[in-house]
Amino acid sequence: MKIENSLPCHQLPEVHPHNELQFTVATEEDFDDIMAISQDIYGGLDYLPSRFQAWLQETNRTVILARKQGKVIALESVCVIDDGETMLVEGLRVAPQERGKGVAGVLLRFCSQLVKAKHPEVKVSRLTRDDQLGAKDFQKYRLITKQGILLVRFCAEDLKLRIAELGLNMGSAGDGLHPSSTPVRLEPEEVIQIFLNNGVMQDILPNGTIVQDWQPFKPLSSNMAILLKKDIDWMVDDVSCPSVASLCTFPIRVPIGNDWYYLNIDMFGKDLTLALQQLVCHLRSHTDTLKGHVMCQVFLDPPLWRPMADFFKETLKVELVKEYTEQCVVESDVV
Template sequence: MKIENSLPCSQLPEAPPQTGLQFTVATEEDFDDIMAMSKDIYGGLDYLPSRYQAWLQESNRTVILARKQGKVIALESVCVIDDGETMLVEGLRVAPQERGKGVAGVLLRFCSQLVKSKYPDVKVSRLTRDDQLGPKDFQKYRLITKQGILLVRFRAEDLKLRLGDLGPNISVAGEALSTANIPVCLEPAEVHQLFLSDVLMQDVLPNATIVQDWQPFKPLPSNMAILMKKDIDWMVDDAKRPTMTSLCTFPFHVPIGDDWYYLNIDMFGKNLTLAIQQLLCHLRRHTGTLKGYVMCQVFMEPALWKPMAEFFRETLKVELVKEYTEQCVVESDVI
C-alpha cells in the first residue's frame, strides 16, 4: 500500500468551486505556514511539530492542505492501514478565522475521495475524538471503543525524587502493590507473538483494537510493522498470559515551552493494581533522564480513571490538568 506524498498537485481533483478552496499536497516548505495556522492548538500540546517531517516520509500517508486565496487555512492527514481496508484520519486543524464555516467537512470529503480513487479496497474511515459525541455523531459513526483520558503535569526532577521516596511499600485503595507480578518490557519478537494472537489478547485489547497515541490499529502483521518503527515501550503483566498491557511513547517536545515534554501512555485491561505497577515502570524509565516539565496523558478503561487520578494526586503529588474526558474511537463507511 502506498500513497505518495510527492504526488504532483496537478494530479489532485479540484475542490468544488463554490467553496473557494484549493487543495495541495503538503511539503517541507509549508511547515511554517502550518505552525502559524495552528498556533496554541491542543492547549500547547500539539504533536505535529515533532512529527511533521516523519509524516511526509511515510509511504502509507498523505497530508493535504486547504488553501484560500493561496493561504493555508486547514490540514488533514490520511493514512491507509489494516491491509488497505481502513483510512485513518488524524491531524485535522483549521485556522481560527475559518472555523465553523464547514471547511473541515469539505476537506475530509476531498481526502476520502482521493484515497478511495487510489485504493478502491478501502472500506471504512476511522478516527479518534476527545469531545462529547452527540446523537447526530452516532448517526454518522459507529463506536469502536472508548477510554478515559487522564492529563497531568509535573516537573520531571520532582517526580523522580518522589518515585525514589516511595520505596517498595505502596498501597492502592488500601491494597499493597504485589511484587509478584513485576511488569515485563517486551522485546520485538515477543510483541509480535502476543499481539498477533487472538487467543491471548482477546480479553485485553478493547474490541480487538490497539490504540496507540490516538491511532487505532487492528492487530495485523502490516500494522505491527508500522508500530514497530515507532519509539514505544511495550509492557505486560505476564509475557505468556497477559491481563494488562500498556504502550508508552518516548517523550518529545511540545510547543507549550522550550523545556516542556509530552508523554503518552495507552493502557489496556481492567486491573487497577497492575495498571499502576506498569504506570510506575513507565514513569521511572522516562523521567529519569528528563529535565523540565512534562505533560503526561494516560488513556485507560473508564472505570480506572477515578482511582488512578487519586493515585496521581495523593501518592505521586502530581497536578491534574483537567477532570475526566474520554477518547472515542469511531468509524464510518467510505462510500
C-alpha cells in the same frame, strides 16, 4: 477547487463546489505556515511539530493542505492501515478565522475521495475524538470503543524523587502496589507474538483495537510493522498469559514553553494493581533523565479512571490538568 503536486489527473477525485479553495500536498516548505494556524491547538500539547517531517516520509500517508488565495488555512492527514481497508484521519487543523465555515468538512470529503482514488480497497474511515458525541455524530459514525483519558502534569525532577521514595516501599500499605509480579518490557518479536494472538489479547484490547497515541489499529501483521517503527515501550505483566498491557511513547517536546515534554501511555486491561505497576515503571524509565516539565496523558479502561487519578494525586502528588474525558474511536463507511 484543485489539487497540485499530487496524483495524475486521471486519479484525482471530482471537483467540489467550494471554488475558492485549492488543495496541495504538504511539503517541508509548508511547516511554518502550518504552525501558524496551529498555535492554540490542544492547549499547547500539539504533537504535529515533532511528527510533521516523519509524516511526509510515510508512504501510506497523504498530508493535504487547503489554501485560500494561496494562503494555508487548513490541514488534514490520512493514513491507510488495516491491510489497506481503513483510512485513518488525523491532524485536522483549521486557521482560527476560518473555523465554523465548513472548511473541515470539505477538506475531509476531498481527502476521502483522494484516498479512495489511490486505494480503492479502502472500506472505512476511522478517527478518534475526545469530545462528547451527540445524536448527530451517531448518525455519521459508529462507535468502536471508548477509553478514559487522564491528563496530568508534573516536574520531572520532583516525580523522580517521589518514585524513588515509592520504590523503597513497594507493597507497603496504602501505596496501591504489591510486588506479586514485575512488569516485563517486550522485545519486538515478543510484541508480535503476543499482540497477534487473538486468544491471548481478546479480553484485554478494547473491542479488539490497539489504540496507540490516538491511532486505532487492528491487531494485524501490517499494522504491527507500522507500530514497531515507532519509539514505544511495550509492557505486559506476564508474557505467557497477560492481563494488562501498556504502550508508552518516548518523551517529545511540545510548544507549551521551554523544557516542556509530552508523554503518552496507553493501557489495556482491567486489573488496577497491574496497571499501576506498569504506570510506575513507564514513568520511572522515561522521566529518569528529563529536566523540565511533563504533560502526561494516560488512556485506560474507564472504570480505572478514578482510582488511577487518586493514585496520581495522593501517592505521586501529581496535579490533574482537567477532569475526566473520554477518547472515542469512531468509524464510517467510505463510499
